[in-house]
Amino acid sequence: MDLTCGEAVSVIAVVGICLFLLKHQTVSLPPSLVRPFPLIGHLLHVNTDFRVNIPKWRMKCGDIFSVQLGAQLFVVLNGYDVIKEALVKKTDDFSERPRMHMDEIMIAQGRDVQINSGPVWKEKRTVVITILKKFGMGKKLLASRVQDEVKYYLDHLHGFDGHPVDIRRITTLSTANIICHILTGQRYAYHDETLCKLVDEMDRFTNSNQQAAVTIFFPFLKYLRRDTALRRGVLEIQRRLQSFIESSKDKDSEDNFIASYQAEREGKLRRGEATTMNEFNLLKTVFDLFLGGTETTSTTITWFALFMLNYPDVQEKIFEEINKCVGTERPPTLEDRPKLVYLNAAIKETLRRASILPQSVARLCPNEVILRGYTIPKGTIIVPNLDSVLFDETIWGPDPWSFRPERFIDEKGEIKNPEELIPFGIGHRACPGESLAQTELFLYLSSLIQRYHLLPVMPGVPSSLNYKCGLTMTPEYFQIKLMERKK
Numbered sequence: 001m002d003l004t005c006g007e008a009v010s011v012i013a014v015v016g017i018c019l020f021l022l023k024h025q026t027v028s029l030p031p032s033l034v035r036p037f038p039l040i041g042h043l044l045h046v047n048t049d050f051r052v053n054i055p056k057w058r059m060k061c062g063d064i065f066s067v068q069l070g071a072q073l074f075v076v077l078n079g080y081d082v083i084k085e086a087l088v089k090k091t092d093d094f095s096e097r098p099r100m101h102m103d104e105i106m107i108a109q110g111r112d113v114q115i116n117s118g119p120v121w122k123e124k125r126t127v128v129i130t131i132l133k134k135f136g137m138g139k140k141l142l143a144s145r146v147q148d149e150v151k152y153y154l155d156h157l158h159g160f161d162g163h164p165v166d167i168r169r170i171t172t173l174s175t176a177n178i179i180c181h182i183l184t185g186q187r188y189a190y191h192d193e194t195l196c197k198l199v200d201e202m203d204r205f206t207n208s209n210q211q212a213a214v215t216i217f218f219p220f221l222k223y224l225r226r227d228t229a230l231r232r233g234v235l236e237i238q239r240r241l242q243s244f245i246e247s248s249k250d251k252d253s254e255d256n257f258i259a260s261y262q263a264e265r266e267g268k269l270r271r272g273e274a275t276t277m278n279e280f281n282l283l284k285t286v287f288d289l290f291l292g293g294t295e296t297t298s299t300t301i302t303w304f305a306l307f308m309l310n311y312p313d314v315q316e317k318i319f320e321e322i323n324k325c326v327g328t329e330r331p332p333t334l335e336d337r338p339k340l341v342y343l344n345a346a347i348k349e350t351l352r353r354a355s356i357l358p359q360s361v362a363r364l365c366p367n368e369v370i371l372r373g374y375t376i377p378k379g380t381i382i383v384p385n386l387d388s389v390l391f392d393e394t395i396w397g398p399d400p401w402s403f404r405p406e407r408f409i410d411e412k413g414e415i416k417n418p419e420e421l422i423p424f425g426i427g428h429r430a431c432p433g434e435s436l437a438q439t440e441l442f443l444y445l446s447s448l449i450q451r452y453h454l455l456p457v458m459p460g461v462p463s464s465l466n467y468k469c470g471l472t473m474t475p476e477y478f479q480i481k482l483m484e485r486k487k
């Protein structure tokens, strides 16, 4: 029987729809808001601000629900107990990451396909944590690098002499510098082209990466997107990071991450140990550290500054504590951390209230798994909704959208460490940079408040707490005035 082209397309479409319906009827998938349409799924029912969408779906479907977008099934997890059960108790079943556009570009260059999972990921993570620990412990190299950078940052802010400042841009250059310093053993001036271009490219990448995520839903689109600006951007970032690698790999391995990685790799090869460490995985690791370690910390510091404008009483309480416990003659150090209870509480409250990665970083199920009676098929993308924990009224009280550091202080005046505070994720795949981020937050924020009074540009009119969605949830653009406190 000969079929015309039109008839063949119709047959394929009908078979496709039947398979789709069969798949959704036979396994007990987590519920959905409405039955998904063939081919497009729930595309017409979602908008890009998941923070608005997800609570509505949860109200109707419960703590675990499915969203079908094009060819891809997503399962959203809500509430501390469910997220913990999946990511901690069943950690291996939820441990992988979906391949993002950037990985696809690297794979198109003939690179290893197992970038984010399996043995490559396991060894990559171990190496990152081991080297960061080596720098952080013993020689306390990390803390002293952060402290040096904070000094440059505060001095740079001094140059604005009380005029309005875009604090986010300067903070991003500064946190990027910390990652550069750790990776290469070298820092850059804030106007240096190498640093500025890298930060600008990363910025462009993180903005366009959101659009590129659409290829997860409609994989065929990636064939149409081959030569987009995104691809050129990734190649440009790779080129810049590769030149970091070339200029750092033969330096002292006690001094920089890249040389430490090379030394570790050569040691393994000499001892005849199997290893996935190679030039390409080093490039990917450097990329991840730069991407993961720059915008996250700078966005958190920017939110803190905005909270200080909106809650001037909290700012004054933090300053009074610093003044009493540290004084203003020397900068705070990590040794001061246990004494500054109110500041520590304000940092925790910033991490909670800012919730900069409200849906964490997506995971992927490497195999079919059963969670609370639902079947989650192999290849499903998992969205741990951290917002559902960080704004849960049963944990934080009736005012989760207020900024109230006191919720982290107990009756004895000591700091509380609730296990539900999970802005860095949980389980084997939680953020490997948490310890560095906590060090940065403490040293930047204590020094900032010790030296400057943070003020709105229009007296008495603080900028709004509205956010915009990107790779992280960032405050809408605002400026700030920094008045030097008198010693």
Ligand code: HEM
Pocket: 097, 125, 288, 289, 292, 293, 294, 296, 297, 300, 356, 357, 360, 361, 362, 363, 423, 424, 425, 426, 427, 429, 430, 431, 432, 433, 434, 436, 437
């Ligand atoms: C306030 C700052 C930060 C926040 C809130 C944050 C949050 C997170 C979260 C929620 C995840 C996903 C965890 C999961 O899947 O359970 C993550 C992953 C990651 N973070 Fe962070 N992070 C921060 C700072 C950093 C820093 C400073 C670095 C680098 C030194 C870093 C490097 C990474 C990397 C490489 C991953 C991916 C880990 C993997 O796939 O195994 N992060 N982060």
